[in-house]
Amino acid sequence: MSISPRMGLVVGKFWPFHKGHQLLLETAAAQVTDLVVMVYANPDSGTMPAATRARWIQELYRGDEMAEGARIGATPLRVFALSAEADGIPADDADDDAHRTFVQRWLAQRGISIDVVFSSESYGPGFAEHLGAAHVAVDAPRRQVPVSGTKLRSNAAEHAQFLHPLVAAELGTVSPATVPRVVFLGAESSGKSTLCAALAQVCQTVWVPEYGRTLHEQKHGNLDYEDLLYIARRHVELEDEAIGKARSVLFCDTNAATTALYSYYYFHRCDPILRALAAVCGQRYAHTFVCAPTVPFEQDGWRGPEALRSFQHGTILMQLDFYGIPYTLVEGSVEERVGQVTRQLRAAGAWD
Template identity: 75%
Template sequence: MPSTPRAGLVVGKFWPPHRGHQLLLETAAAQVTELLVLVYANPDSPTHPAAERAQWLRELYRGDEAAEGPGIGPTPLRIYALAAADGVPPDAADDYTQREFVRQWLARQGLRADVVFSSEDYGPGFAGHLGVPHVAVDNARAQVPISGTLIRAAAREVAGYLHPLVAAQLGVVPPAPVPRVVFLGAESSGKSTLCAALADACHTVWVPEYGRTLHEQKHGNLEFEDLLYIARRHAELEDEAATQAQGVLFCDTNAATTALYSYYYFHRCDPILRAMAAVCGQRYAHTFVCAPTVPFEQDGWRGPEALRSFQHGMILMQLDFFGIPYTLVEGTVAERVAQVREVLGTA
């Protein structure tokens, strides 16, 4: 294999991107200094075309310099969505036609691959046609036993093999090892304090609001793209915490509230984020809303106190719009803990 620097190549439908694809991309990225990813199919998905699937991949691996996300490390991914205008051959075309199409497309773009990565039997012949080595990644599907065909046939049944961002685009939610309980509310309505108290009382863990973390790391200078990143990262942190939780996982805020803030700050919301917001009713076993009746604490990051009532109303409106049942909690921290535990049956 050529010495570094070298460029890797991964080609696939990614219809849809799943955990097996992530294993492939992350394994490849660990061995190269640049990774080229070509996304295409012919015929293509009429509901989620290649351009959309490529964007999901970009969002899955979009990091932030101020944040510590999982990402794919320092290796840049150059993700290309190809369509009919690029001369994409039919999926049923012979191997030579498929291989030659990629070779010529790379040449036209002035791109070169030094190594091909794949999880398919066609990989060695494809790499040989390009005159580069091949690296096989879990061809037997032993590490991640899933395929795009299985997901397209029964996405809900195999949603566990999908990243929550991708699953939301298909209208499904990956199963969780423990029930997730989410707390919503206006700024300074006691969500974090209540989550921490409940986690202590129930001997489990909780997930802080990642949007607050990134907001502080970026000194309050969030950009439009950060809102989707916040929702994606928060979902990942929930998944990580769920493996440590005992019986229940408490979550401070969800993607639906992140979508509200996207509209509040930027007057628009990324369609991917909207889809993540739309499945919140499926993602959480119960939703609690903290009444904005505790003393307001201005910590330098929050808006004025006068906004609390408006934010509270918007959250309730959104829950009603999505048809998500909720429980309003009021009173002191101890009283709120008791209310939640009674509803959950953990008192």
């Protein structure tokens, strides 16, 4: 079906937001010029209310240009979190007509005219007709993404492969990987990137550079508080994208826990979602190595002073102990560090 509508609508609980919902929103955004997303449930979740679920959507579709807000491709998302108290939403078990009338009235009060409704549910066609809009069904049989919010609420860990890492972290779990992830932490100029590149060559696999460095350079060192969560989110996405190219093991330069440290260092606070991403690092990575700050310091114009390295190193070790994450300290030359890492990976059966 080929249509070119102007304003699209998606309504749902998104409890929790999963990859089926991502498919729904991305399919919708490809066919409209603006997309309204209404997030609500009644009764709502006490631990992940509509405001939290709406923020997941906004965070997952926020790009480097923060001022532009959430968007998918060129299509802006207008994400609304509704509540029974503020908006008078009907109960979940109310009849279809009550929900249709409520949405119609809510949109009219805001001067929003809908051209097409996108849904993966059986109520979709009747709902769209009530609004005087077209309807597009997206993966209604759940063949492309065989999961539901009900399954995830009952056991998020069992179905974590259907969750974005950001949402999985908020639920206290991680998305599984086909090969083990090995992460390298360390102070500035402690040799992480050099070691990752060398190991990738020796092990004939790939590695993921530190995304925070990439964005830091793109913004000429002018990072904002909101950038730190974005850095952690993009880094785990890049890791997941690289998994399919990895052989036996994936090497990762830095993790969300270190990004959280930088958030506190620069801004004296840390976003709760970033804290959640940091808290599951022990589950996400099969092995954690810390590069000792004993290699010659290289000031490339982006780093802090050399004197800061010792403090950063101690803080990273304290954080690992706090989270109960076992780690191995690597020292010496690049060749010596490669040997230390490969011997441990072989002993653990993570690389042959």
